[in-house]
Amino acid sequence: MTILITGASRGIGAELSLQLANGKHKLILVARSGEDLRKIAGECNQIAGSEVAVTLRYDLKDLLLDDHTFVEKLGEVTDEVDVLVNNAGMLIRKPLAEFKTDEMRSVFDINVIAPAQLTRRCLPFLMRSSEASVINISSMAGMPGSRKFPGLSVYSASKGAMTTMTECLAEEFKDQNIRVNGLAFGAVQTKMLDEAFPGYVANTSAIEMGQFLAWFVTEGWRRFNGKVLPVSDSTP
Numbered sequence: 001m002t003i004l005i006t007g008a009s010r011g012i013g014a015e016l017s018l019q020l021a022n023g024k025h026k027l028i029l030v031a032r033s034g035e036d037l038r039k040i041a042g043e044c045n046q047i048a049g050s051e052v053a054v055t056l057r058y059d060l061k062d063l064l065l066d067d068h069t070f071v072e073k074l075g076e077v078t079d080e081v082d083v084l085v086n087n088a089g090m091l092i093r094k095p096l097a098e099f100k101t102d103e104m105r106s107v108f109d110i111n112v113i114a115p116a117q118l119t120r121r122c123l124p125f126l127m128r129s130s131e132a133s134v135i136n137i138s139s140m141a142g143m144p145g146s147r148k149f150p151g152l153s154v155y156s157a158s159k160g161a162m163t164t165m166t167e168c169l170a171e172e173f174k175d176q177n178i179r180v181n182g183l184a185f186g187a188v189q190t191k192m193l194d195e196a197f198p199g200y201v202a203n204t205s206a207i208e209m210g211q212f213l214a215w216f217v218t219e220g221w222r223r224f225n226g227k228v229l230p231v232s233d234s235t236p
């Protein structure tokens with residue numbers, strides 16, 4: 001499979017990449033920080049024993065400018081994408097009263113509009129695959145009825161939007177045979193969690209979530225379409 005992973009430079013995306021480096025898949029790793037990306041790609045290639053991972057350094061924010069560089073760069077490394085994992089995300093935690101409009105916009109830009117634009121840009125690549133799948137990484141924070149936390153209104157709303165978009169796109173791409181599903185993660189120990197909730201210890205490590213995600217990306221998605229599955233072992 002050819003698997004494109006955004007946010008592959010650290011956290012869950014990096015662990016997913018390492019889990020998928022078994023020699024069976026071609027990995028296209030996307031993030032802004034070239035050095036971190038190259039390190040993860042190097043580790044993937046070492047694990048696989050061959051050049052399975054390529055890096056595509058890109059700021060997903062640029063997709064909002066109708067920038068075509070991403071597609072050009074992608075076309076240089078592959079003709080088709082079997083699985084697109086929209087994993088890159090952004091969290092700003094602060095009370096709504098303190099939020100500036102441009103901060104709200106940047107959260108929605110990275111968590112909602114960039115994944116939508118990337119999916120759009122990847123459509124020709126996905127349509128060349130016989131088993132195309134888009135997997136959106138959402139959050140329990142964006143699931144209706146889940147426990148909510150002060151300071152996460154904008155982040156949670158953006159993940160709620162991603163959840164709804166997942167259901168809609170599954171319907172829209174049905175005739176093109178492209179499955180679209182989402183996973184709503186509970187807390188996972190990463191830089192994002194450390195910055196948002198300093199000192200909080202999650203039940204799940206990034207490696208554990210990377211292992212689960214690797215299974216879903218290669219196998220699990222085949223049983224689903226238009227679903228956003230809660231992946232959390234804490235209650236409520």
Ligand SMILES: NC(=O)c1ccc[n+]([C@@H]2O[C@H](COP(=O)([O-])OP(=O)(O)OC[C@H]3O[C@@H](n4cnc5c(N)ncnc54)[C@H](OP(=O)(O)O)[C@@H]3O)[C@@H](O)[C@H]2O)c1
Binds near residue numbers: 009059139140190
């Ligand atoms: N950790 C949790 O508890 C948790 C819970 C629920 C859901 N999630 C979701 O899981 C996903 C991964 O989170 P994480 O915890 O692994 O976060 P993380 O450690 O902060 O990693 C975020 C990744 O996204 C990339 N990224 C951010 N902005 C970008 C941009 N403008 N362009 C390109 N890449 C960008 C970062 O790379 P660069 O900085 O190098 O660009 C990094 O690789 C996110 O969607 C998050 O919302 C996480």
